[in-house]
Every structure is written in structure tokens, then in C-alpha cells.
Amino acid sequence: MTTLITNIQELLQIRDAAITKVSGSEMALLPSIKNAFLLIENDIIADFGLMENCPKINADITIDATGKVVLPTWCDSHTHIVYAGNRIQEFVDRINGLTYEEIANRGGGILNSAKKLNETSEEELYNQSKLRLEEVMRQGTGAVEIKSGYGLTVDGEIKMLRVIKKLSENYPIKIKATFLGAHAFPSEYKENHSGYIDLIINEMLPKIAQENLADYIDAFCETGYFSVEETERIMEAGKKHGLIAKIHVNQFNAINGIAACVKHNALSVDHLEVVTDEDIEILKNSETMPVALPSCSYFISIPYTPARRMIEAGLPLALATDFNPGTTPSGNMNFVVATACIKMKMTPEEAINAATINGAYAMGISGTHGSITKGKKANVIISKEVTSFYQLPYCFGSDLIECVLIDGKIVE
Numbered sequence: 519m520t521t522l523i524t525n526i527q528e529l530l531q532i533r534d535a536a537i538t539k540v541s542g543s544e545m546a547l548l549p550s551i552k553n554a555f556l557l558i559e560n561d562i563i564a565d566f567g568l569m570e571n572c573p574k575i576n577a578d579i580t581i582d583a584t585g586k587v588v589l590p591t592w593c594d595s596h597t598h599i600v601y602a603g604n605r606i607q608e609f610v611d612r613i614n615g616l617t618y619e620e621i622a623n624r625g626g627g628i629l630n631s632a633k634k635l636n637e638t639s640e641e642e643l644y645n646q647s648k649l650r651l652e653e654v655m656r657q658g659t660g661a662v663e664i665k666s667g668y669g670l671t672v673d674g675e676i677k678m679l680r681v682i683k684k685l686s687e688n689y690p691i692k693i694k695a696t697f698l699g700a701h702a703f704p705s706e707y708k709e710n711h712s713g714y715i716d717l718i719i720n721e722m723l724p725k726i727a728q729e730n731l732a733d734y735i736d737a738f739c740e741t742g743y744f745s746v747e748e749t750e751r752i753m754e755a756g757k758k759h760g761l762i763a764k765i766h767v768n769q770f771n772a773i774n775g776i777a778a779c780v781k782h783n784a785l786s787v788d789h790l791e792v793v794t795d796e797d798i799e800i801l802k803n804s805e806t807m808p809v810a811l812p813s814c815s816y817f818i819s820i821p822y823t824p825a826r827r828m829i830e831a832g833l834p835l836a837l838a839t840d841f842n843p844g845t846t847p848s849g850n851m852n853f854v855v856a857t858a859c860i861k862m863k864m865t866p867e868e869a870i871n872a873a874t875i876n877g878a879y880a881m882g883i884s885g886t887h888g889s890i891t892k893g894k895k896a897n898v899i900i901s902k903e904v905t906s907f908y909q910l911p912y913c914f915g916s917d918l919i920e921c922v923l924i925d926g927k928i929v930e
């Protein structure tokens with residue numbers, strides 16, 4: 519099937535296949551063509567260019583994009599979309615003055631979600647999660663990473679990963695699965711950390727590897743959760759099963775976790791609301807992608823990742839949602855891009871690079887996703903009529919997406 523998009527006001531993020539991520543001052547550049555066409559053959563980008571060079575063919579579908587911008591779909595490299603129930607009561611508790619830490623110390627937080635998940639059947643968990651996946655696809659996300667981490671038991675973690683696998687089989691959106699057994703210590707292991715880590719390493723990981731349920735491994739490296747040494751044990755064990763690390767780190771405290779992640783060649787380090795100059799120096803000499811999650815900062819009122827300091831130091835930066843029931847009950851990448859511009863002072867060009875090509879890199883898929891490149895997946899957002907692409911983050915609360923194509927097909 520051939521789809522031809524014509525008269526595109528501006529086609530954004532056109533890249534050579536060799537570009538896998540952009541860093542530092544390169545992030546300010548968003549290559550584009552004004553008055554462009556885009557040709558799609560089945561699920562692949564076949565050609566693009568100036569309208570004057572548009573092929574004269576009878577395409578199966580022709581979309582006139584006069585006054586509209588076209589860009590690659592969002593690559594959301596950090597989510598917890600598979601969960602049971604919600605944590606609305608904790609939201610109200612926080613409004614009434616409790617902190618995230620205080621709620622967690624009372625048995626709320628991650629353990630609250632784990633209790634609900636273990637009481638929920640696999641089928642019900644799938645049904646709840648698919649609604650969120652469908653919503654983010656309509657909001658322009660074409661590739662997503664989904665973590666486990668609300669099971670914290672062998673059965674619960676496997677159940678979550680099976681649901682992620684089933685979602686990836688049933689939906690066209692590209693899904694990467696991350697095993698996050700090391701999300702929190704279950705209460706029965708509160709005083710026996712090594713016992714729980716042994717369970718992860720000796721019981722969970724071999725089963726997950728045997729069923730091929732995960733691409734990556736994660737841990738919550740944070741005071742009160744997994745220490746740097748414990749996180750290193752998890753990363754080493756994952757590596758033995760071929761799982762590369764993507765680590766939650768520096769959300770509340772800088773505890774030298776980033777150095778450990780870089781030492782273990784982590785693909786990404788995520789959160790980074792608190793970043794030291796030493797952390798930045800370490801990241802400069804690495805292939806590890808820093809990932810910021812501004813809607814988490816917004817929702818639980820914690821600092822935003824210091825994007826300007828990091829980009830000015832020459833680092834790359836990716837943006838993701840962190841969609842989860844506790845700290846970010848939203849998977850809307852449009853809001854993430856707008857918030858990065860408004861609160862982190864990223865330019866629209868930087869934010870779009872961070873949410874597309876750099877997000878793809880943080881999922882290991884920049885060879886197929888994240889830019890308008892011949893041979894890559896035909897995953898594109900077509901906007902409504904806009905004055906320019908700056909209108910997308912400027913009108914931060916508006917829905918400016920007219921339609922989304924994933925694998926060359928319109929998302930209904």
C-alpha cells in the first residue's frame with residue numbers, strides 16, 4: 519500500500535540514517551523541509567522531499583497536509599503503563615501536605631501498587647493497560663518502553679512482563695520491555711535486602727530470560743530503595759542474561775549512582791532531577807543517554823532536570839513521560855515537550871530532538887525510529903493547521919494532532 523502526504527507546511531526531523539542521537543549544541547538544530555511531500559510504502563518511509571519533486575503517482579491514500587506540520591511520532595523511552603487500579607487517594611494526601619516519601623513510609627507508593635497488582639488477574643491487568651496504550655498512541659507516541667516493577671514477586675513480575683509481551687503482539691506500536699524487579703523492597707524483605715536481591719537474581723531473572731520477556735533491566739537507585747552497590751549487583755546479573763541497564767537514578771538524591779551506571783555501560787540513566795557537576799563530567803565520557811521526566815517533576819512538585827546545564831556541557835538529553843500511577847498518571851508526550859520548553863528552558867527544536875531521535879536511542883531503536891529517514895518505520899504525526907511547529911509547545915493544553923500514522927496506518 520502506498521500513502522502520499524502532500525503540501526506539508528514543514529516536514530520536521532529529516533535525518534541521515536547514520537544519526538543515532540544528537541548532543542549538546544546539535545540539539546538546537548531540527549533539520550526540516552518546507553512545502554514537502556512524504557511517500558510511504560506499506561510500513562516504511564520510501565521517500566520525501568520538496569513538493570516540486572513530488573512523484574506523480576496514483577497512491578492508494580493521499581493526504582493533503584496544507585498548513586500542517588509532519589514529524590516523527592514520539593519515542594517514549596520510560597513508562598510504567600502496565601499497572602492495576604490507581605493511587606488517587608495518595609494524590610489527595612499530597613495535596614493535603616504529605617510528601618511522596620511520607621506516603622511510601624506508610625506502606626503507600628510502589629508497595630500500594632504492588633498489592634493491587636498481585637490481586638489482579640493477568641487478563642484484567644491487560645484490559646486496564648491496553649486503554650492507556652491506545653490513549654498514548656492517539657496522542658502521537660509510536661514507540662514506548664514499558665517496565666515491570668509493580669509485582670515484586672516472581673509471579674507478579676512475570677505477569678506484568680507477559681502483559682507487556684501481549685500488548686506488543688496485539689498493537690502496531692513498537693514496545694521494549696524492561697524488567698524492574700528492583701523497584702522497591704517488599705515489606706517482608708525490609709530487613710533482608712540481600713534475600714530479595716537473591717530472589718531477583720536466582721528466581722526472577724532466569725525465568726524472564728527463559729521466556730524472553732525483557733529487553734532491559736532497571737533498578738530504583740535511591741536512598742531508601744536500592745543502594746549503588748545493590749544496583750550494581752542487579753546490573754551485573756542482568757548483563758549475564760543479555761539485559762542492558764536503564765536505571766532510575768538521582769530522582770531525590772545524588773548518591774554516585776550515575777558513575778556506577780556508566781561503568782556498567784547503561785543505555786540510559788533516568789530522572790536526574792538532582793545532578794552534580796561530577797555526574798555531568800562522567801556522562802560526558804559515555805554512550806549513556808540521560809533521560810528527563812518533566813511531568814513527574816510537575817506532578818509531585820520536585821525540581822526539573824537541569825537541561826540547560828547538561829546540554830551546555832555537551833550532553834545529549836532524551837524526554838519521556840514516566841507514565842505511572844504514583845508520580846505521573848499521564849502518558850502525554852505533547853505535555854512533556856511543552857513542559858520541557860516552559861519549565862526546563864529547552865527550545866522547541868531541542869525538545870523535539872529529545873522526544874524523538876534521543877528517545878529512540880534510549881530504547882535502542884534509533885536505527886528504525888525517531889526520525890524521518892528513508893527505510894525507517896513510517897511513524898508520523900500530522901498536526902492540525904498551525905502557524906509553525908512552535909505552536910505545539912506554545913498551546914500546551916491544546917490537542918493539535920490531526921492524525922497519527924504507525925507502521926504507515928492511521929491510528930483510529
Ligand SMILES: N=CN[C@@H](CCC(=O)O)C(=O)O
Nearest residue numbers: 627628738766840842844845
Ligand atoms: N521512582 C521510581 N519509580 C516511579 C514511581 C513509582 C511509583 O510511585 O509508583 C517513577 O519513576 O517515578
Ligand SMILES: [Zn+2]
Nearest residue numbers: 596598766840
Ligand atoms: Zn519511572
